[in-house]
Amino acid sequence: MRLEDRTCPLSTTVRQVGEWWTLLILHDAFDGYTRFDQFQESLGISSSMLTTRLKTLVADGLLERRPYQQGPTRYEYVLTDLGRSLRPVLVALAAWGNSRLPAEDRTMVLVDATTGAEVEPVVVDAASGRRLDDSEKYVFAAGPAATGGMLARYGPDRPGGRPDSGEDAVKSGYPQGS
Known part of the structure; x- marks a missing residue:
């Protein structure tokens, strides 16, 4: 991964939700599915792949894992505000x-x-x-935290570009230099 991709909102989003199964699990969650067996039956996904994807969605804050049954404990996966967004x-x-x-x-x-x-x-x-x-x-323009590659791609010399140095940058809150 390139350095500028680590801060690019598109790259970070694709890294988080761009995997095939992730989008399908989220689609099922929007349709009201919450339980492991519901996801598995709907998607025809292997248990190991579903387990991996659900753990990632929980770790990324898109789903919350909640117990719904005791003895044995069983969990459901509920969309968070971030997931719903x-x-x-x-x-x-x-x-x-x-x-x-x-x-x-x-x-x-x-x-x-x-x-x-x-x-x-x-x-x-x-x-x-x-x-x-x-x-x-x-068009996209460099944001307040843009550095290096992002400034080179979306900086002041590009269509819609914003200042990256001088008084205009200070007034707008944009970083100075690269």
Whole structure:
């Protein structure tokens, strides 16, 4: 892993949830599955792989392991607030997958729970309500903690770049230098 990947939010997120089984387990958790045997039956995953993935999801703070039965003790895996915050990401991934298919070939669609009408999820800016899928209007820029590779890639000389030195950087709270 490159040094700049260790601080890149995309790289760190993919490292945490980018594995095939992880996304499917989270999808099942959003559908209300909490128990080992439910996940295993739904996914057809081996016990050892499921155990590994669940331990990682718990260690990463996405699921919480709670006892639900004594003698023998059995555990359930419940989404945490952090885990629940990933739902829009999974919804967007599913919508992207569906967008490439004819309507009759879609095996799962997102619908309004009240009306049953199919909805089209989009990612928008919370402040303006504008869609973020236009790569000319919205670009990544170096953040306050950016150093080295991130500044080289997204620094002040790039579209949408922010200052990395001088008075403007001090005013904006951005780091000076690389």
